[in-house]
Amino acid sequence: MRTWTTGTAGPHPPVVLVHGGPGLWDYLQPVASLLDPVTVVHRYDQPWDGPHTIARYVADLEELRRHWGHERWVVAGHSFGATLAFAYAHQHPERTAALGYLSGVGVGDWRTGYQRSWRTRISAGQAERLALLEEMTRTRDEEVEFRTLSWFTDHADPVQGWKWAAQDAQHDAAINFEANAQLNAETSAWSDAQVLGWAGELTMPAWFVHGDRDPRPLSSVERLAAAVPRGQLIVIQGAGHHPWRERPVSFGETLRRLVVGLLGENPQ
Template identity: 35%
Template sequence: MAVSLWVRADDGCRLWAASLGTGDPLVLCHGGPGLWDYFDDVAELLRATIRVVRWDQRGCGRSQLRGPYSVARSIADLDAVRDQLAGSRTALLGHSWGAHLALRYAMEHPDRVSHLIYVSGTGIDPGRDWHPHYERNLRLRLGDHLDRWEELRARARTPSEDREQAVLQWSADFADHHTALDHAQRMATPWLGVNEDCNRAVNADVKKEIAGDLAGRCRQLDLPVLIIDGAEDIRPRWAVDSLYEALPDAERVIFPGAGHVPWVERRDDFHRAVTTFLVRRR
């Protein structure tokens, strides 16, 4: 059973965290922004050989509802989690927005990161906007649920309708439409709500960062990086090409038959890729 813990950030904000398993630490950074930790399956998958550290980002899930919300603030909070629960140096795994957070943390503190696992991120290329492709693919993947999703999206919602809208949208993140809604329902249980203020502020901050020279900073990153993608992610995978090309020590795995959450649809392959990378690159 995971041990629930509390981390105190340098400004006093209380962050929920949990630790499970034995072995070298791996800190997980969930996506969003504005969501909460949904890595139950990953923690169970890796616990036999890895000590998995999970946490809810500031203002999200079980953590204290408190700003400010920015990439810099998220990096500082992650540093507090690393310091208090993982030790002087740790491996990082980030998913979606969390992949960007883990990458940026490694840029700021390369001496505190042993390995970086970048899962289903959206790259660093300011010249190729992936959002229109995502919006088109989302609508195609929603299929018969599109009308209901658009209706909910267009108006004020009750908390239960917030969850319904999120479940419909998240269902598009899975490749197999027969099981997609069930997977999305699991991700939304328990429903801890979306911090929309956090989402807007951090996304705006990421957009500003992407406009800068992140590729140049990636070329200076001297640590092993594993990029994991699902081939059927509705976010186009070419968005990650420039990141892969910029990193001096990177390998990339693309799982066919998987969408944005590859550890759900390619469980064994995901486990093998992560553990092999962490052991082989010690």
């Protein structure tokens, strides 16, 4: 796996950032830069080759922890990465100093709320073009257009959001649609009772950070956060799905408080 390590070694636990997708690549360097002044920060690309299962992806994270030689670390995941970080924390509580659940989907039917919000942010013509592109064998330019149309609605500001999405769409790597389909199918099969039961077993501090303008509904994250004994919900006002872009100051302060506040805390 391709990895990156930045930051400053010190008294605070290291952090691993877990990107979303599934089927994408690491894009969390801007988040790492917000944490670099206070601790060591690791990032990595999730695997291209299968098997694409949560168990395998959790095992990859644990292998990386051993490789980097950390007893415990903060596991902070974004979007699908939040789901993966949650699964890791549940399976390896003794290794997880804290959980950062960033812009995740929570529990329950989040898709209905997401679709409702999505429809308010995209024009009929754009939605029609996106559906057409989705069914095509795309050229390079069409792939960039497809990604831009797919991602710009994640941002609170549609004008700046289009620019950010177009920038992200230029990445040379292909989207791993096989990984996306397999992992989404697995997590979609989890029942609410299962997920809430896992949440109730978490022993570490768990911060659920969500933009109030994220199309993924806040209510689903509120429900999950409430089930975690040491869960805390932090809502970033005016932020969409990538809060470090639209509200970097408040988002950065939140992450640093999570890490710095762990100093002296013993495993539960």
